[in-house]
Amino acid sequence: MLLEGVGRRYGARGPWVLKDVDLEVGGGTLLRVEGANGTGKSTFLRIVAGIDRPSAGRVSGRGRTAYVPERFPAALPFSTHGYLVHMGRIQGLGTATASRRADHWLERFGIGAYGGTPMDQLSKGTSQKAAVAQAFLAEPQLLVLDEAWTGLDHDARTLLDDEVRSRVAAGGTVVFVDHDPWRLAGEATAVQRVAGGRVTVVGGATAVGDRVAGRVLVEATGSGEPPVLPGGVVVEEPVVDGLLRLAVPADESDAVLRALLAARPPWHIRAVRPEAGGR
Numbered sequence: 001m002l003l004e005g006v007g008r009r010y011g012a013r014g015p016w017v018l019k020d021v022d023l024e025v026g027g028g029t030l031l032r033v034e035g036a037n038g039t040g041k042s043t044f045l046r047i048v049a050g051i052d053r054p055s056a057g058r059v060s061g062r063g064r065t066a067y068v069p070e071r072f073p074a075a076l077p078f079s080t081h082g083y084l085v086h087m088g089r090i091q092g093l094g095t096a097t098a099s100r101r102a103d104h105w106l107e108r109f110g111i112g113a114y115g116g117t118p119m120d121q122l123s124k125g126t127s128q129k130a131a132v133a134q135a136f137l138a139e140p141q142l143l144v145l146d147e148a149w150t151g152l153d154h155d156a157r158t159l160l161d162d163e164v165r166s167r168v169a170a171g172g173t174v175v176f177v178d179h180d181p182w183r184l185a186g187e188a189t190a191v192q193r194v195a196g197g198r199v200t201v202v203g204g205a206t207a208v209g210d211r212v213a214g215r216v217l218v219e220a221t222g223s224g225e226p227p228v229l230p231g232g233v234v235v236e237e238p239v240v241d242g243l244l245r246l247a248v249p250a251d252e253s254d255a256v257l258r259a260l261l262a263a264r265p266p267w268h269i270r271a272v273r274p275e276a277g278g279r
């Protein structure tokens with residue numbers, strides 16, 4: 001994805017919230033966006049997601065995009081399942097596929113029982129789960145999360161963390177803002193700060209090429225035997241206290257993560273990071 005000379009002001013004479021933002025974000029990037037309140041983080045995310053248009057400059061090369069807004073629109077005229085099907089169709093899925101995936105994500109978030117409930121009768125936590133679930137329906141290449149963890153319970157936050165890791169490991173791009181500085185701490189491959197209309201690099205350094213060519217270290221916790229892993233990946237280190245550590249070729253990491261998440265009982269992905277110095 002490429003941002004060229006991007007600027008945004010609200011109104012023809014409003015101050016520039018963003019100005020002259022040039023940024024290239026490659027696949028396999030987990031980009032954290034930071035900044036003080038009101039500096040323009042949500043504005044930046046909406047433009048990245050294509051929900052809002054820049055007043056100047058252009059954004060290209062997004063690929064299939066999904067977005068979780070900071071505030072979920074209240075009182076949508078749908079049941080939860082109906083909403084997900086609607087969103088799936090907007091994202092380009094046929095009705096039958098959208099319906100199947102809606103069921104899948106309702107179950108994954110533990111809210112299958114609320115499929116038929118009108119959205120305006122859902123608790124805040126359940127509607128936030130639906131807001132997040134819609135973003136996974138069409139397997140986005142770019143996932144934009146604006147405080148998406150807020151209001152989720154522990155299990156749903158863990159599921160979202162795991163899905164973010166899986167998407168990035170599969171070569172997707174995830175851009176996120178979160179008030180918790182420890183959210184996915186140490187895992188962001190890039191960190192950008194929004195301040196004074198500018199978006200500047202403040203950290204993260206792993207080149208995309210390194211990740212694809214190299215190996216990634218996966219840490220997962222669980223009980224019992226690890227499942228048989230795809231791509232000929234073998235468990236070399238013994239599992240101690242339920243902690244599994246694997247060094248996985250980067251191009252196999254998504255398949256391995258999915259195998260771990262799909263195991264019965266599932267393994268919880270604790271960390272995914274490029275192997276130090278590895279190529």
Ligand SMILES: Nc1ncnc2c1ncn2[C@@H]1O[C@H](COP(=O)(O)OP(=O)(O)OP(=O)(O)O)[C@@H](O)[C@H]1O
Nearest residue numbers: 010017035036037038039040041042043044070194
């Ligand atoms: N739709 C809008 N119309 C007018 N001004 C807006 C609009 N959306 C945002 N702004 C202004 O743009 C600036 C940046 O807002 P934005 O919500 O992008 O910041 P933020 O960093 O995400 O803030 P917070 O951390 O409080 O969520 C603020 O001054 C805000 O008032």
